[in-house]
Amino acid sequence: MPREENIGLVKTQFYTFADPPHEMVLESGEKLGPITLAYETYGDLTPEKDNAILITHALSGDAHVAGTHRVDDRKPGWWDAMVGPGKAFDTDKYFVICSNVLGGCRGSTGPSSINPATDAPYGIDFPLVTIGDMVRAQKELIASLGIDILLSVAGGSMGGMQALDWAIRFPDALKSVIIVASTHLSGAQQIAFDAVGRNAIRADSNFQSGAYYGGPGPAKGLSVARMLAHITYLSDESMRAKFGRDFRATDAPQYDLESEYAVETYLDYQGKQFVERFDANSYLYITKAMDYFDVGAGHESLDQALSGLLAKVLIVSFSSDWLYPPYQSEEIVYALARERKNVSYCAVQSDYGHDAFLLEIDTLSRLVGGFVHHVACPSAAAAPGVQPTASAEEQRDESAGYTSMVELVKPHSRVLDVGCGSGKLLAKLVEERQIVGMGLERSQAPLVTAVHSGLSVIHADIDEGLAAFPDNCFDYATLSMTFQVIEHPRLVLKELVRVANKCILSFPNFAHWSVRSQVFFEGISPITKGLPYSWDTTPNRHFFSIKDFRKFCRQLDIRIEKEIPMGSHPLTHLWPNVFAKDALYVVSAMNR
Numbered sequence: 001m002p003r004e005e006n007i008g009l010v011k012t013q014f015y016t017f018a019d020p021p022h023e024m025v026l027e028s029g030e031k032l033g034p035i036t037l038a039y040e041t042y043g044d045l046t047p048e049k050d051n052a053i054l055i056t057h058a059l060s061g062d063a064h065v066a067g068t069h070r071v072d073d074r075k076p077g078w079w080d081a082m083v084g085p086g087k088a089f090d091t092d093k094y095f096v097i098c099s100n101v102l103g104g105c106r107g108s109t110g111p112s113s114i115n116p117a118t119d120a121p122y123g124i125d126f127p128l129v130t131i132g133d134m135v136r137a138q139k140e141l142i143a144s145l146g147i148d149i150l151l152s153v154a155g156g157s158m159g160g161m162q163a164l165d166w167a168i169r170f171p172d173a174l175k176s177v178i179i180v181a182s183t184h185l186s187g188a189q190q191i192a193f194d195a196v197g198r199n200a201i202r203a204d205s206n207f208q209s210g211a212y213y214g215g216p217g218p219a220k221g222l223s224v225a226r227m228l229a230h231i232t233y234l235s236d237e238s239m240r241a242k243f244g245r246d247f248r249a250t251d252a253p254q255y256d257l258e259s260e261y262a263v264e265t266y267l268d269y270q271g272k273q274f275v276e277r278f279d280a281n282s283y284l285y286i287t288k289a290m291d292y293f294d295v296g297a298g299h300e301s302l303d304q305a306l307s308g309l310l311a312k313v314l315i316v317s318f319s320s321d322w323l324y325p326p327y328q329s330e331e332i333v334y335a336l337a338r339e340r341k342n343v344s345y346c347a348v349q350s351d352y353g354h355d356a357f358l359l360e361i362d363t364l365s366r367l368v369g370g371f372v373h374h375v376a377c378p379s380a381a382a383a384p385g386v387q388p389t390a391s392a393e394e395q396r397d398e399s400a401g402y403t404s405m406v407e408l409v410k411p412h413s414r415v416l417d418v419g420c421g422s423g424k425l426l427a428k429l430v431e432e433r434q435i436v437g438m439g440l441e442r443s444q445a446p447l448v449t450a451v452h453s454g455l456s457v458i459h460a461d462i463d464e465g466l467a468a469f470p471d472n473c474f475d476y477a478t479l480s481m482t483f484q485v486i487e488h489p490r491l492v493l494k495e496l497v498r499v500a501n502k503c504i505l506s507f508p509n510f511a512h513w514s515v516r517s518q519v520f521f522e523g524i525s526p527i528t529k530g531l532p533y534s535w536d537t538t539p540n541r542h543f544f545s546i547k548d549f550r551k552f553c554r555q556l557d558i559r560i561e562k563e564i565p566m567g568s569h570p571l572t573h574l575w576p577n578v579f580a581k582d583a584l585y586v587v588s589a590m591n592r
Helices: 131-144 158-169 188-203 219-233 236-242 262-275 280-292 302-306 326-338 353-359 361-376 392-408 424-433 444-452 489-499 513-522 546-555
Strands: 013-017 035-042 052-056 095-099 152-156 176-180 312-318 343-348 414-418 436-441 457-459 474-480 500-508 558-566 582-589
Touching (some): 013 131, 035 131, 052 131, 052 158, 095 131, 131 158, 131 280, 152 158, 152 361, 158 176, 176 361, 188 219, 219 280, 219 353, 236 262, 236 353, 302 326, 312 326, 312 353, 312 361, 326 343, 343 444, 361 444, 392 424, 392 500, 392 558, 414 424, 424 436, 444 457, 474 489, 489 500, 489 558, 489 582, 546 558, 546 582
Parallel strands (some): 052 095, 152 176, 176 312, 343 457, 414 436, 414 474, 436 457
Antiparallel strands (some): 013 035, 035 095, 500 582, 558 582
């Protein structure tokens, strides 16, 4: 295992550009300059300048992603658990950059900056900026460092918006993109929360139309805005577990209107802390930029908007995130899949809500660390750390036809491996047949292992994960020892031969003589190598034979192109329904 250490002391740096008369033209059409971006760097840039990773921050973040500014700092950077020696963004290998966004208030040019035309803070005279403007400013910073191509751009929440915009706007300038707990557009609910927060700030009597600098400022309004936003970062499960209905300082109601419950005083604290470090005008501007975000705007579809993307993509969502729910990530995932892009996706099970991208460090580190490692070293066998191991099911699968399956696939084909597990078959196909492969897997643990190993896998329920794919988008679909566990085999098989020209699948033969004998002579539910579970623990939903499958294909008008009975008995090929332990089939749609 690589060592994991903290970054230590770091220093914020500054880059200024767009001096008049060469101001930056914003997407609104207004000009802005000069522009200063605050940024921090970690690790060393290689002489070839090919190991740079840009991390983009969320609404309340800044350039300080890792390490500390002073020895006595109580709290390190906002993603310190992910950035450092031996961590997911390993600074022994990578040169990590993080900048405060344009419009921010942590060293970058924003509403609190001095307007050179008036020699006073901009306030609300500052022009409105977009996520795209933030990204274009970052591109200027990256160019100033002499970096032409980034190894990766990564970010969570609003940082994920920036990362996606980078991949679309500058497709030749990055090799990969990591989008965590984010979206391709702000929906009505997200805009509504932002609007309430902005209204709270503007309703504060100290807002003074944004010209509050030098005065007390709209502290109450900004605090309320932060409280509201913070609620959206949590989840019902996390709030119930953390606070319940506990009182903060008493055991009983005090019958007044002050904050009494633990959750109330927690929100009070969050609001107070935020006011001390953030500018209210920047909050207005940044939330407005998020509301404007819609990568599909101006395109016929999201698919078309993503069609020019070249980067390898990793997308991560969290099950309890109701600010940017998993379905919004999945819309990006399947649009990329339809456009035949290299995409991996994991919907992490978590009770932490939107904040999970800052808290689910173990799972996120496995996904991100392996993904980045394989972008940097495409020919690597596996990422550092725990090496992929085959599950019990995959070990059985190998004896049940992995080699035969591989031999049936033509080199350089496009293959969808359905129920891919930790990717043992998929990796074998990539290695031996040089396929362009994608896996579907519904279980989180093996999927994380597969992505960690550099494979392209999408987190999806097999019974639901095919409808988003268009007809004939794969040369082959493979389904290894999985058909008996799916809930809707009729639907899935029809979908398999729709999305792929040929489907190669294997399953255990329930009519094998060893199964028959256990039922007939012992009167018990059979347990064999191909059906290894007891009746009360088996994941298998369907028990069928070779004859059953032949009849099934006839009913669905599916052509059996090849039947390969598998087993060591000399009569396996003569009487497969009795002597074949497993069966391997190549099937296709009858109309092809």
